Amino acid sequence: MDFMVFQYPMISVQACLDGILLGILFALIAYGMALQWGVMNIINIAQGDLVILGGYIAYFMYLYGIHPAWGVIVSPIIMFFVGIAIYKLVINKVVDRDLFISILATFGISILFMQLMNFAFGADVVLANSDYGTTMLFNNNVVLPNSKIFSAFISILFAICLVIYMKKSKLGRAIRATAQNARAAKILGVDTEKVYAATFGINAALCGVAGALISITFTIHPYMGLPYTIRSFMIVIVAGLGNLPGVAMSGMGLGVFEEFADYILGTEFRIGSVFLLLVLILVYRRFKLSRKREYLK
Amino acid sequence: MKINKIIISFISAAVILLSTSVVSFAKVVGDKIVLGAAISLTGKYSSNGVHTQNGYNMAVDRINSMGGVKVGGKTYKFDIIYYDDESNPKRAAQLAERLISQDGVEFMLGPYSSGLTKAIAPVTEKYGVPMVEANGASRSLFTKGYKYLFAVLAPANLYLDVAIDLAVEKNNGKGVTVAMAFEQDAFSQDVRLGVLDAIKRTGSKKVIDDKLPKELNDMAATLVKVKQMKPDVLVVSGHTKGALTAIRQISEMKVDVPMLAMTHCDAAKLSKQHGKNSQYALCASQWHKTLTYKDDFFKDGMTYDADFTKEFGYAPPYQAAESSAALLVFKDAFERANSFDQKKVRDALAATNMQTFYGNIKFAEGGQNVDKPMVLFQVMCDDGGKCENKVVAPTKWASAKLIHPIPSWSER
Numbered sequence: 001m002d003f004m005v006f007q008y009p010m011i012s013v014q015a016c017l018d019g020i021l022l023g024i025l026f027a028l029i030a031y032g033m034a035l036q037w038g039v040m041n042i043i044n045i046a047q048g049d050l051v052i053l054g055g056y057i058a059y060f061m062y063l064y065g066i067h068p069a070w071g072v073i074v075s076p077i078i079m080f081f082v083g084i085a086i087y088k089l090v091i092n093k094v095v096d097r098d099l100f101i102s103i104l105a106t107f108g109i110s111i112l113f114m115q116l117m118n119f120a121f122g123a124d125v126v127l128a129n130s131d132y133g134t135t136m137l138f139n140n141n142v143v144l145p146n147s148k149i150f151s152a153f154i155s156i157l158f159a160i161c162l163v164i165y166m167k168k169s170k171l172g173r174a175i176r177a178t179a180q181n182a183r184a185a186k187i188l189g190v191d192t193e194k195v196y197a198a199t200f201g202i203n204a205a206l207c208g209v210a211g212a213l214i215s216i217t218f219t220i221h222p223y224m225g226l227p228y229t230i231r232s233f234m235i236v237i238v239a240g241l242g243n244l245p246g247v248a249m250s251g252m253g254l255g256v257f258e259e260f261a262d263y264i265l266g267t268e269f270r271i272g273s274v275f276l277l278l279v280l281i282l283v284y285r286r287f288k289l290s291r292k293r294e295y296l297k
Numbered sequence: 298m299k300i301n302k303i304i305i306s307f308i309s310a311a312v313i314l315l316s317t318s319v320v321s322f323a324k325v326v327g328d329k330i331v332l333g334a335a336i337s338l339t340g341k342y343s344s345n346g347v348h349t350q351n352g353y354n355m356a357v358d359r360i361n362s363m364g365g366v367k368v369g370g371k372t373y374k375f376d377i378i379y380y381d382d383e384s385n386p387k388r389a390a391q392l393a394e395r396l397i398s399q400d401g402v403e404f405m406l407g408p409y410s411s412g413l414t415k416a417i418a419p420v421t422e423k424y425g426v427p428m429v430e431a432n433g434a435s436r437s438l439f440t441k442g443y444k445y446l447f448a449v450l451a452p453a454n455l456y457l458d459v460a461i462d463l464a465v466e467k468n469n470g471k472g473v474t475v476a477m478a479f480e481q482d483a484f485s486q487d488v489r490l491g492v493l494d495a496i497k498r499t500g501s502k503k504v505i506d507d508k509l510p511k512e513l514n515d516m517a518a519t520l521v522k523v524k525q526m527k528p529d530v531l532v533v534s535g536h537t538k539g540a541l542t543a544i545r546q547i548s549e550m551k552v553d554v555p556m557l558a559m560t561h562c563d564a565a566k567l568s569k570q571h572g573k574n575s576q577y578a579l580c581a582s583q584w585h586k587t588l589t590y591k592d593d594f595f596k597d598g599m600t601y602d603a604d605f606t607k608e609f610g611y612a613p614p615y616q617a618a619e620s621s622a623a624l625l626v627f628k629d630a631f632e633r634a635n636s637f638d639q640k641k642v643r644d645a646l647a648a649t650n651m652q653t654f655y656g657n658i659k660f661a662e663g664g665q666n667v668d669k670p671m672v673l674f675q676v677m678c679d680d681g682g683k684c685e686n687k688v689v690a691p692t693k694w695a696s697a698k699l700i701h702p703i704p705s706w707s708e709r
Contacts, residue, residue, distance in 0.1 A: 004522060014521050022515075115339070123343040123384075125538040127545060127570065134549055143524075145549035218514040219541050223341050227512045262518040268481055268508035270515075 004263065010141040015259040017137075021148040023255025025213055027248045028155040029228055030235035031162070032206035038241035039179040039199045040095050045106040046086075047232055048225030049113035050204050054079050054211025055220035056121055059128045062215075068128035071212030072154050076205035083204025087197045095196055110225065117222035128215045151213040158209050162202070163244060175199055179241075227271055234278045237285075325637050329376045330366060332627070333402030335392035335417065337409050340384025345564060345616050346409045349432055351609050352620025353377060353406060359594050360624060366631050373631075375624065382408055386416035393420040402426070403639055406623055409616070411435030411453070411484045418446050427643045429626050431619040434583075436487040439663030446664040447646050449622045449655065451671050453484050454491030456581040457532055459673050460558035461495035463579075463690050464530045467556075467701050473529035476505035476554075478519045478543070480535035485509075488534045488560060488581075504528050509535045516542055520552050530556040537565035540580075548574035548706075555702030558673070563614050568676050568684035576678045577703040581671050584615040584655050585688050587696045588672065594625060595654040622655035675699060 004011060033047050044050075057078055058071025086109060094105045132146035166172035177185040178195045186192050210228075214220060235254055239246030254274070261273035325331070334353065337346030354377075360366065361374045378400055382389035389408055396402040397420065405421050407414050407430020414433025418441070421428040427445045434453040438446065464473045475496055479489040496503055504526045507519045513535050523531055531554045533543045540561045547557070548571070562568075562580030586598040595601040601621070605613040626649055631637070634645035650659045656669035672694055678684040687697035 004525070008525055011521055011525065015518070018517055118339065118341070118343060123341050125536075125541050125565065127541055129545075129571070129574075134551055136551075143550045145546075147549065219538055219545070221341075221514075221538060224512060224514065259518065263522075266508055267478075267513075267516060267518060268510050271510055271512055 010138060011263065013138065014142045015263055016256055017142065017144060018148070019256030019259035020252045021144070021152040021255070022258070023252035024152040024155045024248070025210060025217075025251075026228075026231050026235060026254060027251025028159060028206055029210045030232035030239070030251055031159060031244060031247050032203035032210075033232045034236045034239070034241050034243070034247055035175075035206075036199050036203045037236060039175055040091070040196050041099065042091065042095065042102040042106065043099060043233070044203070045103060045229055046110040046113055046225075047203075047207060048228035048230075049110050049117070050079065050083070050207035050225075051211040051214060051228045052220050052222065052225045053082065053113065053117060054208030055215035056117065056126075056211070057208065058212035058215045059126050059220065062128035068130055068212065068216050069150070071128070071215065072158075072209050075208035075212040076158075077208075079208030079211075080201040080205040082208075083201040084197050086204070087200040091200055092193070092196065110229075114222050114225065121222065123222060125219050125221045126215075127219045130216045132216075145217070147217045151217050154209065154213060158206065159244065159248070162206070171195070171198055227274075230271075230278070231274060234274060234281075237278070238281055325373065326376075328365075328371070328373050330373045330404070330631065330637070331400075331402055332375060332377045332404050332406050333380075333393075333396035333400060334377055334406040335380045335382040335389045335396065335408050335413070337384040337413065338379075338381040340382075342384040342409050342413070345432070345614075346384070348614055348616040349409045349620045350379065351605070352431070352613070352617035353624060355605060355608060355617070356594070356621035356624035359621075360628055363594060366628050368631050368635055368637065375628075377406065378402060382413060384410075384413070386413055389413045390416045390420055393417045397421070397424045397426055403637070404428075404627065404642065406620075406627075407431055407433055407448070411438065411487075412482070414438060414446075415483070418443055421445055425639055425643075427630075427639060427646055429623045429646065431623040432616060434487070435483045436490065437483060439661070439665040441663075443664055445643055447626070447649070447660050448665050449626055449653075449658055449669075450583050450619050450666060451669055452665045453487035454494065455671050456488045456491060456560055457534065457558050458491045458495035459581070459671055459690055460530065460532065460556065460579055461492060461499060461501060463673065463699065463701075464556050465499045465501065467699075468529065472500035472502060474502050474504045474526070476519075476523050476526065476528040476531045477503060478505070478507040478509055478516060478531070478533045478535070478539075480509045480513060480539055481511065482536075485534040485536070485539075485560075492532055509539060513538050514542055515546075517546055517550065520546055520550050523554060524550070524552055528554065530554070530558060532558050534560040537561050540565040540567055541570060544571045544575045544578065551706040553703070553705040557703065562674075562676065563686065564616065568678070568686065572684060573678050573682050573709075575676045576684065576709075577700055578676045579673050579689070579699075580676070580686065582615050582674055582686075583669075583671065584618045585672050585674055585686070585694075586613075587688055588656065588694050590652055590654050590656050592625060592651075592653045595621065597654050601654050618655050622653045622658065625653045625655075626651070626658055 054075045057075040058068045062068040094102045130147050135144045174190045174195050235250045238250040262270045357375045365372045365374045380392040405428040409432045411433040429447045431449050436452050436454050479485040540559050558579040560581050567575040586602040591597050630645040634641040659668035661667045673690040674686040675689045689699040
């Protein structure tokens with residue numbers, strides 16, 4: 001235990017800001033997960049691996065001398081088609097089966113992706129340098145890498161665009177209708193098959209954006225996907241499906257929680273604390289539900 | 298009827314059992330000495346696994362083309378059976394069993410990484426198969442009393458203690474304050490123990506002692522603490538991801554620290570991936586091409602570097618050099634033992650005292666090499682942004698003068 005974070009108030013400010021910026025990025029990944037979970041009732045274990053694949057696209061652009069920030073445009077386009085391909089090959093066969101089958105299927109995709117990425121890109125840890133510099137606040141006591149600020153900004157931008165698209169466009173309305181009641185939507189002429197494919201594609205595209213941002217802000221490695229899957233799973237569980245402000249809030253909350261856990265418990269418990277929080281929330285939810293049930297009696 | 302069936306299945310089981318143990322190859326086939334190795338060709342260690350394999354292959358070709366191994370008046374050539382352990386310790390142990398009990402290998406080369414060596418060592422020990430390994434540096438490998446394990450590299454606890462000594466020397470012999478960030482794996486924790494010993498020995502003080510997770514890609518919290526505590530030395534060890542993350546975030550967060558010492562800089566291709574941002578970082582290395590050790594096969598480090606680059610198209614990291622050295626040790630031991638008896642070869646290995654292009658090799662009781670110090674190099678860049686690793690310690694091998702303290706970010 002280390003309470004340095006409370007002894008120096010500036011560290012608390014730093015932790016909060018770091019956490020919020022990080023949380024916004026997590027929220028973007030989680031939003032994709034919530035979307036397809038809500039529409040297709042599929043929990044995508046391969047979510048993190050899609051993120052890493054998106055990161056590699058930005059990394060390769062960087063290798064060929066293109067600024068990796070362009071990755072946030074190129075990566076989602078490529079990933080959208082990757083998503084549709086995965087849907088056509090695997091997901092459409094499990095989409096109306098129970099949750100367990102879809103978890104197994106996406107778990108398989110996750111392993112396959114890890115190995116393929118390892119095979120194709122090698123096991124080295126890589127990163128893309130943006131050379132964005134640093135913002136100093138509060139008399140240089142708080143430092144924020146501009147790459148993190150850029151990530152948060154782009155994440156927010158994509159989230160807003162997506163919300164507008166879901167509200168205004170024909171496909172967006174079809175997706176929302178399918179999420180509410182797939183059968184009714186089908187009867188009313190919505191091509192649910194197309195909606196499912198598009199949803200999976202949009203999710204993969206969001207992962208692509210997030211991956212490009214991660215390659216600029218952190219590092220990527222073929223086996224680094226799982227922590228991102230867990231985080232987004234956790235955010236979705238806290239926020240519920242189809243609740244974008246909730247996802248954003250719980251993403252930022254998780255980011256700040258992680259940062260403080262890092263300072264107080266130590267970096268080694270950072271991911272562990274996320275797991276612990278997940279268990280606590282699930283227990284709490286169950287407890288709340290059982291009380292509700294008592295009233296009903 | 299039923300009894301008949303049982304008898305038949307018993308007999309067939311016995312036949313199968315016998316056949317697998319009888320139909321094993323001998324370790325020396327014709328004029329070939331067959332060595333076995335489980336190496337990570339896929340999975341998370343695959344890049345270093347490939348370096349290891351290239352190092353082995355390079356040495357096998359060189360020794361074979363320069364006359365091979367002379368035992369009992371006859372000349373033999375090396376040959377290696379490789380299996381891919383998928384970077385998985387359980388698989389590595391299975392493959393070691395298979396190499397020994399099915400393929401009949403009687404001499405082994407090590408895998409990549411301490412973790413996998415740890416998995417294989419009990420197997421080779423059980424069968425009394427001498428293993429020369431070049432990529433398992435964890436101290437715990439050498440405290441288990443293994444008799445058949447020999448490592449050509451310096452143990453992990455010696456990786457970074459040189460850095461603390463250097464900092465103390467620069468501080469006029471007075472103790473320094475040290476911030477530490479180490480991943481929680483066998484290797485990095487051994488490096489940490491070595492640093493702790495050095496801190497105690499020199500009367501220094503540790504001010505931060507962070508453990509980094511396996512999925513490490515953010516160490517901002519540690520660096521914020523470093524900014525606050527202003528230690529004299531920051532020591533980081535977390536394989537390639539630790540080195541890359543540290544340099545990225547130190548440069549982004551403008552963390553000023555007089556000395557920064559790390560491991561795995563060359564595996565992480567620090568100067569290539571980070572360019573000038575990695576400047577002044579001190580890196581522990583088992584080997585560097587400018588060291589002046591010599592042998593008859595590879596001549597010296599510079600020649601090895603040139604030959605390896607010509608053959609494989611990239612400059613050899615120390616993982617490849619030490620792997621090549623393992624073969625030289627085997628050749629030397631076979632010739633001194635003048636026999637293929639495992640016990641005799643083992644004793645000859647234990648008595649090894651030689652110089653290779655990679656360094657001097659002499660094994661202690663536990664099997665670790667005690668005759669080869671670690672070197673520290675510093676990343677130095679010219680004005681055009683081209684960076685090079687130059688040895689700065691120990692003084693005997695230094696090709697450049699240590700730049701200390703590191704200039705602050707505002708002056709760079």
